[in-house]
Amino acid sequence: MLNFFKIGSYVKDTINPKRLYISNYFKTAFEKKILISYITQPFISGISFGHSNNSEVIEIAKIFHEKKFQVDIIRYNGNFKLMKFKNIKYDVVFGLEPNFLKAVTVFHPQKSIYYATGAHYIFQNNAENDRLLDLEKRKGILLSPRRFVAPHESSKIADAVICIGNAWTASTYSGESKQIECIPVSAYNMFSIEDIQAQKSWMDARRNFLWLGSVGAIHKGLDLLLDIFSRNPNAHLYVCGNVRKEKDFLDIYKEELLHTNNIHYMGWISPDSEDFKRLAIICAFSILPSCSESMNGAVPTCMHLGLIPLVSKECGLDVENCGTVFENNSIRVIEGIILDHTGKDEQWLLQKSSQSYEFAKKNNTIENFSACFRDALKKIL
Numbered sequence: 614m615l616n617f618f619k620i621g622s623y624v625k626d627t628i629n630p631k632r633l634y635i636s637n638y639f640k641t642a643f644e645k646k647i648l649i650s651y652i653t654q655p656f657i658s659g660i661s662f663g664h665s666n667n668s669e670v671i672e673i674a675k676i677f678h679e680k681k682f683q684v685d686i687i688r689y690n691g692n693f694k695l696m697k698f699k700n701i702k703y704d705v706v707f708g709l710e711p712n713f714l715k716a717v718t719v720f721h722p723q724k725s726i727y728y729a730t731g732a733h734y735i736f737q738n739n740a741e742n743d744r745l746l747d748l749e750k751r752k753g754i755l756l757s758p759r760r761f762v763a764p765h766e767s768s769k770i771a772d773a774v775i776c777i778g779n780a781w782t783a784s785t786y787s788g789e790s791k792q793i794e795c796i797p798v799s800a801y802n803m804f805s806i807e808d809i810q811a812q813k814s815w816m817d818a819r820r821n822f823l824w825l826g827s828v829g830a831i832h833k834g835l836d837l838l839l840d841i842f843s844r845n846p847n848a849h850l851y852v853c854g855n856v857r858k859e860k861d862f863l864d865i866y867k868e869e870l871l872h873t874n875n876i877h878y879m880g881w882i883s884p885d886s887e888d889f890k891r892l893a894i895i896c897a898f899s900i901l902p903s904c905s906e907s908m909n910g911a912v913p914t915c916m917h918l919g920l921i922p923l924v925s926k927e928c929g930l931d932v933e934n935c936g937t938v939f940e941n942n943s944i945r946v947i948e949g950i951i952l953d954h955t956g957k958d959e960q961w962l963l964q965k966s967s968q969s970y971e972f973a974k975k976n977n978t979i980e981n982f983s984a985c986f987r988d989a990l991k992k993i994l
Contacts, residue, residue, distance in 0.1 A: 633657060634693060635686040639678045646701065647682040648716050649674060650689045650708030651728065665799045665910045665979075666730070672983045673707075676990065687712055695719045705994075707775075710767040717770060726993060727771035729793075732778070732905045732927070733785035734762035740904040740927065741832050748836055748865075756861050759829035760905075773993045775986070777907040778929040794989035799982040800913035803885045806970045809893050809918050815959040818897035820847060822951065823920060825899065825911040826854040830862045834902030834925070834942065839869040841948045842876050848955050849875045850900075851892055853882050884914050893918035897962055898954060902942045903928050913977035919966040923950060935968035 633653040651670050660667040674684050682705065687693060689709040699719050706713065706722040709730060717725045731737055741758050749755040768774050773792040776783050783793045822842075826833040835856065842850040856870065856878065857863055863870065870878050882889045899915035900923045908929035912922050922936035932938065937954075940946050957965075975981070 633686075633688055633691070634698075638674060638684045638686060641678070641681075641683050643681045643683045645680075645682045645704045647677050647684055647705040647707060648701075648703045648720065648722075649677070649684065649686045650706070650710075650713040650716055651686065653686050653688045653691075656686060665801065665914075668979050669799055669982055672979060673986060676983065676987055677705075677707075680990070680994075687716070689713065710765045711763070714765060714767055714770065724773070724994065725771045727767045727774045729768065729774050729776040729778070729782075729786065729907065731762065731907045732782055732929075733768065734764060736785040737762055737905040741829070744831050744834075744836075744904050748831055751840070752865055754865060756831065756865075758832075759859065760832045775989050775993070779908060779931050781926055782907050782929045792993060794992055796985040796989055797976050797981060798908040798910040798913065799979040800910050800917055800973060800977040801884050802914075802917035802973070802978070804890050804893070804918060806917070806919050806967075809890065810963065810966060812894045813897075813919075815897065815962045818895060819957055819962055820955050821849045821851065821896040822898045822900045822923070823851045823853060823892055823896040823915060824901065825915060826856075826901065826903075827911075828855075828859075830854075830856050830859055832904055834904065834947075836862070836866065837902055837942065837944055837947060838900065839866050839876065840944060841951060843869045843873050845948070845952065846875050848951055849877065851877045851879055851896060853879045853889075853892065855881045890918070893920060897921060897957075897966070898923050900951070901925065901928055902939060902947055904942065910977075913973045916969040916973035916977070919970045921954075921962070921965045921969050923954065932969070932972060935965055935972045 635653060635656055638656060652666060655667045655671055677684050689712050695715050696719060703720045703722045705724045706716045706720060707726045708728050738761050741760055745756055768786055768789050774786060776793055776795050777798050778795055783795050786793055824835055824838055838850055842848055869876055899912050899920040901909060901912055902925045904927055906928050912924055912928060912930060916922055922932045924930055925939050925942050937950055
């Protein structure tokens with residue numbers, strides 16, 4: 614049983630301090646109230662540069678505050694007994710499952726808005742399952758899923774959906790005939806694009822590709838890339854993520870990941886570090902053949918540094934004009950695109966690099982995220 618105690622304006626779980634219920638964050642006396650079900654850590658210990666959702670949730674809270682809502686926040690997966698707060702009247706419940714669902718059931722708000730930070734769970738689970746079965750055919754081993762989402766009815770019961778993503782992402786929710794408003798993901802930009810481009814040797818960089826990913830190596834297509842690069846020694850893959858923590862994956866791909874001359878395992882490198890800047894100078898391309906995203910944030914982070922995106926349509930990014938969206942995620946198609954891009958000339962590379970930066974600068978900033986969220990909220994409320 615969880616043990617809670619009061620600290621100022623929030624309730625803290627002594628077992629896991631990230632599980633918090635924060636009451637009246639801005640200390641206002643507004644009549645309207647909103648409950649946000651999402652991450653709470655940024656409200657307690659500040660923004661971390663590990664994921665863009667840290668700054669995004671702060672912006673969301675500020676926007677509701679601007680609209681004269683008292684803002685309460687609950688950790689989306691904290692094991693709280695919401696019934697003890699049942700007498701609170703919330704005009705809006707916004708956020709992510711499972712506590713979004715619980716809150717809508719307990720509080721019966723005037724408006725419920727589901728915050729879709731991924732493709733619909735049915736699509737996502739089926740897509741990862743297909744990838745696992747494909748790996749089994751190639752390697753003879755069936756691994757467990759890493760990014761399965763428990764079935765839920767959040768988008769079905771919500772009055773509206775705000776979806777991080779593009780038209781493709783929204784299409785995965787199309788069977789539920791809801792008002793769906795799409796907004797872009799934000800991405801961090803810590804360095805000068807001019808400085809990075811000036812230090813880059815394009816004829817060397819065109820052979821170098823960066824995979825930046827989080828949990829779920831198979832989900833995010835790293836297995837496909839390891840198979841491709843291990844048989845193409847003139848192209849280099851830089852792997853940035855905590856892949857070694859996925860021991861079952863490492864059991865299959867240890868040789869390719871750790872003992873192949875043209876595959877460089879970097880571990881996790883923070884996007885605000887000098888080490889990440891050096892990777893951006895070395896590489897020309899960001900590559901991610903993921904099977905399901907909302908709108909992937911790692912690729913725009915790389916685009917802010919001038920890396921040219923090579924991505925699956927399931928990344929939720931409309932980057933056809935500055936990069937390449939794979940026709941499908943077959944090894945044959947991805948390998949062909951990789952080999953084609955290693956032969957691009959310097960003028961083409963510099964042009965696409967600049968276009969990639971301009972795309973991210975226009976679309977994937979916290980300022981544009983906030984503007985689009987305001988527009989979406991205006992349409993819904």
